[in-house]
Structure formats: C-alpha cells, structure tokens
Amino acid sequence: MPGPETLVVLSQWISPGNTYYNARYCEPVWPLAPLIDGPAINLVKMHWRNCPVPLLDQVKPAAWTMINGRLRPTYLQKRGARARARTSASDMRGTCNEWMRLARWLHERRITTLGDCTEEVWRAYISERWQGGVTRGHAEKVCTQLTDLWAFDQLNAHPTGIARPPWDTEGFDDFLPAGAGSAGGENSTEPLDPQVLGPLLVWAIRFVDDFSDDILAAWAERQRLITVATATRASPEGLAGLAEFLLPRVRSGEGLPSVRMHRRRRLARTYISALTGSSTHQVDHFAKQHQLCDLANERPGPCPLQVQVTGLIDGKPWREYMDFDEAADLMRHLGTAAAVICLYLTGMRPQEVQGMRTGCCPDPKPADDDGTPGRYLIRSWHYKNVADDDGNHISAGEERNVPWVAITPVVNAIRVLERMVPTGELLLSATHHDIPFQRGHHGALKNGALNKRIEDLVAWANHEAQSHGLPDQVIPEDPQGKIGMSRFRRSLAWHIARRPGGLVALAIQYGHMRTVLDARVSSGYGSRSRTGIHSVLDIETALAAADTAAKLRDQVAAGEKVSGPAARRALTAAATTPRFEGRIVPKTFAKKAAKFLARDGVVLFDNPDAMLICAFKRDTALCEPDQEANAPRQYDCRPGCGNAVRTDTYARLLRERADEIDQLAATSAGPLGRRLKANADRLRETADTHDNTAQTAKAIA
Template sequence: MGLTQHPLSDTPANPDTLVLGRRRLRSGVRRSDTSRLRDDIWRLSPALLQCQQPALILNFLAIPARLRPAVKLLFYALLNNKPPAGEQRLEVVTIHGYFQTFKEFLDWLDSRPHDRFNSLTSDDLRQFQKHLQATVSSASQRANHRRSVRLLWTWREHLADDHLALDPERLEDDWHEGNSRVRKQENANPRIPEQVISPLVIWSLRFVDDFADDILAAQDEWLALQKKTRRDPQTGQGARRRLAALMRRYREERRPLPGGTGGQHGINIRHLAREVDCDRQTLMAPASWELIEQARRDVGVDDSTYLRTEIRGLLDGESWLRKVSYDEDLTVLVRILTAASYTLVAYLSGMRDSEVKHLRRGCLAIDADRTGKITRRKITSMAFKGEGTQLGVEATWVVGRPVARAVEVFERLQPKRQRWLFAIPPSSHTHKKPRSTGAKTTKATDNNLNLLVTWINDYCRRHGRTDHVPDVSKRPWRLSTAQFRRTLAWFIGRRPGGSIAGAIQYRHLSVQMFEGYAGTSKSGFRAEAQQEALLARGEGLSLMVDRHEHERLRGPSADEARVRLDKFGDRVRFLGKTPDDSQMKKLMEQNDPRIYPGRFVTCTDNASRRLCRLPGEADTTPDPGQCKPLACRNVASTDSNIQTWLQRLADQDARLQAADALAPRVRIRVEEDRAEIQSFLARAGALEPGDASV
C-alpha cells in the first residue's frame, strides 16, 4: 500500500515532505536537515523547545510493514495538520506518547487477519479492550491506549481511505470501562514524607554551604588535568625535566605516588603522564622510569589516584572527606552537588522542573536598601504551563538565601561560556556527547536525586551517623522532580508547628513566594497551597467533631459553630471511613462549614458580621491578617483558644509589673489591651467579671 493523497485533505504525496515542516524548530536547526516522510525513523528533537526534554524519535521500523504507510500518514497529520473540530493541537511530546501506546494496538492487530484499519468492526475493538484488561494493569494506561486508537477516527479526514469506520465512543461502557475517567492532576504526585524531606534538605544545605567549595576546586583541578590528556603531549628532554620536578614535589610533600589497577608496582602511569604532560611511553623509558622508582622507594604508592585538592569543609568540626579520587569520587560528587542544589531550588521556590531547567547564568538578582541590607532575592526563568505558547514566558520568583546560594553554585559548576545552569557538567563522562537540548533531562535529575540519598546513607553508615534518610514502609523512598512542588504546597498549606532543617519557616516562605510569580494564577502554586490548606482544615474539623471539642465552644458564635460542625460530622460519618484526600476535597467543596480554627479564635464565618473585610469585598473568605477577635461576633473559642488568651493576659500583667520601664503612652495601651482581653474572657466564661487575676 503506497502513500497517496486524499483529495479533500492536505495529506502529503511526496516522500520528501518534511515531517516537521509546520513545527517551530529550535534555534540553530536547519529545517532542510530534519526528517522526511520516506524515513523510517523520524527525529523529533529539533521541535523540542524546552532544554530539559530528552531526544525523541518515532521508529516506524517497529510498526508492522503492511500498516506502516497509514500510520505514517496519521502521525504526519498529528505533527502538521490543523486539528479536527473539537480536538486540540498536540505537543510533540504528547504525539510521541501516543506513538508508544499505539504500538500496543498495532502489535495486537498484527496477529489478526486485518491489513486495513477500515475493516475493523466493533467486535474487534471490544476484543482489543479485553486484551488491554488482560495485559495492562493500570486503568489510566488502558485509557491512554484507547485514546491513541481513537485517533484513527478523529483524524480520519487526513488518512485517505484507511481509517476506522466507526467511532469507538459509540461502544460506550464496553470501551470506557463504565465511563470511568481518570483525571490527571499535578497534585496526584506523592508528597515526600517529612522524615525524608527533613534530612534531605539538611544534607543539601551542607553540600551547598559547606562542601561545595571543595567539590568545585576538585573539578577545576580535574578539568585542568583533562586538558593535558586531550591535547598532543609534549615529549623529549623537556618531559624528563618536568618528571624530575614532579617526583621532587611528591617527595617534598611526602605524598605517595598515584595508585591503581595495572601498571608496574601498581603505579598509575597514565596519571603521572597527565601531570607531566607527556605520553606514557616517555615515562617507560629507562631514564624516566628510574626517577619514578626512586620516588616510589621514598614515598610508596597510594591505594588509588587522588586529586591534590585540600579538603577544607567541615562537618561537626571535622573534615567531611579525606580526599577526592580522580576516577571515581569527582564525577559522583559533582552529580550529588547538582542534586543537592536542585533540591533547594525546586523545593524552596515551588518551581516546576521545566522552570528550574531554564535557569540561565545571571538569573539571580539581589535588591538591597540604602544601607546595603538585602531586601529581596529574585531568580528569573521561563514558565511554560498555562502560558499558551511553546516558547514560554519570562517569569520571576522571589526566593530565600538557600536558593540564591544554590544558583551561585550552579554558576560555578558550569564554564562561563555555558548559559544553561543545568547543562551536563564539564566533568561528566557524557559532557562531550552531542545532545539535542541544553539541560539535563528529568530522568537524569531523578537518578541524581536518588544517588544523593544513597550517598547520604552510605556516608552515615560508614561514619556511624544517625542523620540518614530513613526508609518508608521498609523501602527507600524514590524521589522525583515532580514531588518537591507538591511537598512545599503541603507544608505551606498545613503549616506544621515545627520547622524543617532547623530554620525554614513555612509561613514566611509562603509570603515571600506569593509576592513573586509563584503566587499568581498562571503559576498555580497559590491554588495548590490553598487546596492543601482546605484539606488540612477539613481534617482538623473532622477531628474536632470526633473528639467532641465543638461541644465545648464558647463565645458569640459558639451555638452556630456547633450546629454547622454537627452537620459536617454527619457527612463525614456517612462515608463510613476516614476520608482520603479526594473525598475530603469533595466534601469541603460541597459542604464547607466555613469554620476556620486559629490560634486565638475559631472563626465561624458569616459575611454579614465580618469586621476583617469591607462590605462588598470580592474575596469570600475571612482575612486572618485583619481579624479583630475581641470585637467580632463571628468568634467562637476552643479550650486551646482560651488558654492562649490567658497566657496573653499573663504576659500583659508581667509587662505592667515593670511599668516604670514603659513610656506612659505604651503603658496606657497595655492597660487598655489587658482590659479588653479580660472582658473577652469574662464573656466567654473563662474569668469571673471583674476578676483581675489570671
């Protein structure tokens, strides 16, 4: 079956047609060099515009030969033609994904008598669905396979006369598995457990703040030696003089000669040649070898080949590492430093992986006031999701010092000519291999993150330390780039009483971030943190009802709060089990009792009684920052709220006992504040009217 052109479509007839002819290409790519319709392998990388995306191909050699021409027409149409009514233009990555799932259908079809898609019947499609149910365990993956098959119907006008003769949607439940729909949401990514994220951040801070200088110095030394390896060696008499000087240095420093496997007496001749800047044969000459032998007899041979970089970083007052080996440690340590820096940037900024990977040299800006005090640290990158353009838009995030330090480390890791901070480091063994994009892929970053955890745990085991990254359910937690944003949203939304890594305050971090791009609607991060806060409030209210704490509420809105919480508790109990996140989210969206527990009060929100917002203000939720708890009629108080006010009253009493140290105006304000608190507590029944004692 040859390639033909449908008279009513723009399907190509020329085998030389460029398959990326209507796609935007990366800068520097010539369109004439891209894949053509006749090729059996289509290279999609020229149309990948994000620098962290991996190289992608469509390999038609994996398609049954009799179906290959029609499949080429389909995927040419997906790449180039205007989508049919009701369909969206697909991204190149999505098209590649469809190709992968479509192959399952074609492999199944290859064992059947059909050689054209238009001969398939409804029974055939039902049989394929049964095949999926027997071979693919994930419902979402089965749905992906079915969506790729339906392309043969939705794009039929571009497929000449070989397309599905019926819409699979007409099979209804036989095709949809009971019309189930699996909605893909970013928040479906698992949250990193607190016992994992806490030591991970602590060790990442150590690498960036304490160990980075040593690793970067070792990389500089390694790169300098590599330059000598790559260029034409200098030989002759000059090489012997340099060798003699090098051997004197080894003896003066009492440093063993570099060791390793192979070579005479275990000496790493290759490394000595690198240091001398000559070839190995020169060192094997009798006169040169005698110099090496003399040094060996004086200083011996080391167990491996180590760099000369002096380790200066400290861990608990001692050097964190003895020395760095040339062949093993350096490349691993650079990968780990990269992962540690990525952890701080991704976790403490809320940036997506694509946004982190588009950080460039010079992206960090620091604002200071007239005294030189730093007021803002900002990083600029590209945002893609929800922006309506493949090229992305420039965006700015307000960040803290740890993120700024991590960015500075990335700039030092890369040569100055490299603009991408997440490009493959120059010390990597794959640095010189051609890559279609400019930054490490998401998969490579995932691997580095898990290598970081492995290194931490090995290090702790060797040194008898207890600050390792623990297993979860008896298995190592598998990190991925997508988990950091979800985890940060969880901590900001829930705001646990403690703090991670000793000093990171999530409430302050959320305010910082929401001032920048991460807090805008396009970023979606504010919405994610608010959703986590909604879930946390629902769980807290459910627990309050279970413990009957709502029955002890006091204050002007206590009765109303009890009624609302009783109804909410009934709906929770109706589920018959502890609600999971999706159930609690649905419950709160449909039956939110609009009760907001806080440190000082439990707000029973009623818009007509609010004092925290102006009448008619668009926002439909109370504003905790403008709460007037001593005057608002929306206030109810739990036992914990009362205890907080009693402590506040005791604090004011202590201040008044030192009244001589207070300015008169301050003393009057403290006395007024104390009187208001005392009256509030008396109305709540926590103090007898007129009682001046706590």
C-alpha cells in the first residue's frame, strides 16, 4: 500500500527524458504528465477535491494501483483483443473521474464505504446514471470503467470488498440504454462537404505556395524591428527623429501607425521606435505629451514593412504591402493552412500529423538511372493501439513501419513548416506556433487549438475572397457542423480511390491494409458499427461506377461503337444506372452504396490502365476475386475476360500507347527492344479486333 510520501507514478513507468513533476500520494492533485510522451496529448490531472472525504481513502488506492499496476491476464482474456493491461493517462483520468462520480452518488445516500456497494446498489446506480442521457456506446465504456474499480480493488493489499458489478457476469445488454443509431468514434464522423473542402483546400494551398515567402519575410522583418526597438536607448537624436516622423502626420490628418490591442487601435510604439531610432519609453512619453493614444484609435494607419510582395491572387498582388501588425496573424494562418493540407492529402490521423518533425520527409534519391526522382515518403510516428509486448499502452507511439506517400502540396506544406520551427522540432510545435509569445507549451498544438485556428483561417479567407471580388471562393458553412481535424481523414481523396488499385493504395496510406474491399472480414476497424472504412470505400467505389456508366452512356450517344463479350450487359447497366449530380454524400449513403455494388454483373468499373471497362461479374472474372467481392481486382486485369468492354476511345488510346512504346523500342537494344515491339504489336492487334467487332448500341440491342 502507498504511503503519504509515495510517488504517484513509480519510476518504472516514466520514460527517460520525461521531466514533468511527479506528485506525492498525499497531494490533492495528481498530475499524470509523467506518463505522457505523445506530443498531441493534453497533460491531464486527477483532482481529488471531486471525491467526498469519507470515500477518499478508498478510491485513492484503487487509482494508484491503476496508475502503477496492471490488470490480470485472466481478467483481460474475456474482454476482447482491444483490452489493455495498462491504458493511457487520459483513459486513467476518465476512469478515475467516473469512480469519483460513483463516490459522490454513494455519499449522497450516506454510504461511506465501497464495501457497502453491493449488487443491488450497482443496479440502482447504473439505472440512475443513464437518466441524464448518454449514448449506448458511451454507456458501455462507463460500465467497463466501473468494472475496473472492482478489478483494481482486487489487486490492493487491503481491498475494500466492493461487489462485482452484475453486468460483468450477466452481460452489458440488459444494463445499457436503448440504442439510437450508430456508435460514436471515428467511423461516425461525417466527411466534410465538398463545397467546403474545395475552397478551403484552394486557400490552404494558396497560402503555402503563393503567400508563404511574403509572410515569412514579413515575420522576420517584424522580429528584427522588435530586436532593434528593444536594444535602442533614449537619445536626443531619437527624440528628434520621433518628432520628424509623427508630427507631420498629426498636422496633415494622416493616419498614425497603429496596432490592435484589447479591441482598440493603439500607437505602434515598437514599430515607431525601430523606425525612428528612439526608445519605446520616448515613444510613450511623446504620445502622452501630444495626446496621440486616442488619436491613433480615431485615425489608425498602417505599419508597412520593407518587404517585397510577390504573392498573387487572380493575377494581382495579394497585398499592397506587408504590415507589421498583420504579420503575426498571417504566420498563424500559414501554419494552419499547412496543417490542413497534411490532414487532408496524406490520410494521417490528427495525432500523426501532430507528431511529424523536421526532416520527416527528405528529398528522395533518384529511382532510376535516368535521374527520375523517387517518391517523397513521410517517415514518422503513429499512436493508435500502440502497445508493448505485455499489452501496455505506449504513450510515445512508435515509428510507422510503412511510410506515408507525400504528393507535391504536402511536401510544400512540410517545407514551409520546417521554415517555421527549429531543426529537430515538431512541425506543429505548440511553443513555436504560439505566435508571437512562444510561452513554452507542451508538445504540438492540440486538437482544440487547431480546430479554433481552422475556423479563424476560414473567416480570414472569406474576408479576403470578398475583398478581392472572388465570391466563388468563399468557404460556406458545413451542413454537418464545424470543421474538425478528424473530419479530414473521413473525406477520402476520391481521385486516389478511383484509380485501378487505388483502394489498395488508400488502405496502405490510411494504415488499414486488411480493409481492402476483397478482405471484408474480421479486422477490428472493419467490424465496427458501420463496417468501418469499408463503408467509406463502398461510397467511393459506387460513385466511381456511376460516373463510368454515365460516361459510357454519353459516349454511345455521341456515336461511339462498343465491343467485347460484356458489351450488351454494359449498355444495359449504362442505361439503368442513375447519374450522380454532385450532391452531398452523407454517412447514410453507405448502405445505398453497398446495395448498389451488390448488383453482380451490372456494375461498371473503368480501368484506364487496361484501357477497357469491366462489367464486373464474379463468376466470369479472370482476376479471381474473393467469393464476396463486389469489385474486380483492377490491378490484375487479364486479356480474354468475359467482363471486358471496349469503346472507340479506348481503341484509339491503345494505338497511341503502341506508338509511344515503339519510340521506346527504337532506343532500346537487344531483348528489351524486341519485347517492347511485341507489346506494341499486341496493343494494335487488340485495337484492330475492336474495330472489326464493334457495333453501335442500336445494333447490339
């Protein structure tokens, strides 16, 4: 049993380099920071003032045991693969808060010992616990937390004798509130409306690609002026320069250099000091002497910096000049814009973006002998479900075995963030993005701070869109609520999903390789309330199939001919498939998408790499799909398949591709050249076969 001076967190659970304060058992607040190494995790605490005094010495030992002990393997065996002997600090705090809530309920009923919490008391408490309204998923979590109180009490040297909760022996179902739709969590998060995401991404990329040089130069000049003003001492020359700079502006009615402060415009003392060679004290005294403080609020003027403006909006400079007062806000928006790009265009979870450091995406080495550069890869850390060999949660996470692929906008965003923080730092360091104060906050910017910054970026972008006469680039309100970090990951990049093998690429990028469409079984993520990521991939696949049908319908209407063993089926599918007109896709569309894809034989999949359309039918597919597959293995498309359909457009593309291969063959000697020539001949033969067998839609019907 711990004594009053026992450390709250024993040394074996503290990582090397973690220097956060470790409290004593007797203290009223227990910081859990010694258990926290993840950069995006809030530093949480247990506050014992929330526990009634008569029960304090009974709840505290269980909490200390939870912090420093481990649940028995026999206890974990019946609780699923996701059960952990030790959980995260945040989960521990949440569990302890639930215990203290129980303690307050017991205290109100004059129950002063946990040993008197019998099975009947548990039943009474849990029925009242749901009266305030709670989802079924959260209720199940609460029941698990309360069961842990009994389990950790069993591990104490002097257990209180609290009874085992009845739901742990009888099952949860009879003790939970009625279900009301899907459970919470990542899978119930709505994707962003495309009308929101489109202009938001435009402004984010514009910030990084077009504005970043101007903003970083303005910030550097602002910091230089602050350094100059801080080091300047009072002198007669400075006072003379001050009068020469300000008095003509006062007499002419011109605006005075000002900055925003406490919802007012105030004289820009630091800016004026650096420009005139006066001290800040001289500026203050001069302003008081000539009553300039109120005048600056009445006639606010700009603080232009000696920085060249290079960024453009719609072909015109985005600023007449960079302003001393605006530089801090622009730096803040620049970091947010880079974060938005990384959140959407990588598929990373928010915590994974927050964990990136400088150097995580190095320039690739040439992939080929001709100097063609390889892909940019992000080598960084992931945190979800990371545990050691004993099943204990690892707060610091671990480096991801498979790196993320970074496309050009992401690389540019990372390069900008690397210019904003020192080498070796987190790209979203809370200290260095705490502009302009840099107060030494822990780790990376947290979710709440980034969510607020995204809303501020949207407001700024909308103001700029209106002032530059670009109403089509205004970011509207999302019908599903505020833009949150978790919603970017749910807004899958459809242009990736619709390529042959694109779903495999998404599964790799998103860290769910087992969730490719043909592997619709078993994984923990895939078996959640709405079939996890499968439902999202179903939506993307269904929309792509609808687009393919519409495209074929338009081509046939324009007079193109069609060939292939599945031509009749394809034309029937094209005629009966509804056209997707770009409406919002809510999460409820997932069931409709799955039902649409289940129509074996009449769903069309475009395969531009094989230059054909697949009217997918499982029984005749040569790509050997799994028994329950609802899409072909497009990366394994084989000649002679009974599902193939080809149009005049694809026949033309086959010949164009053959011409390109002929050019390669002409510069390749030996066996390689002969193989390339044979490949080109096969493509032309396929195109000739189409020309000889193709028919109009009317003839096929």
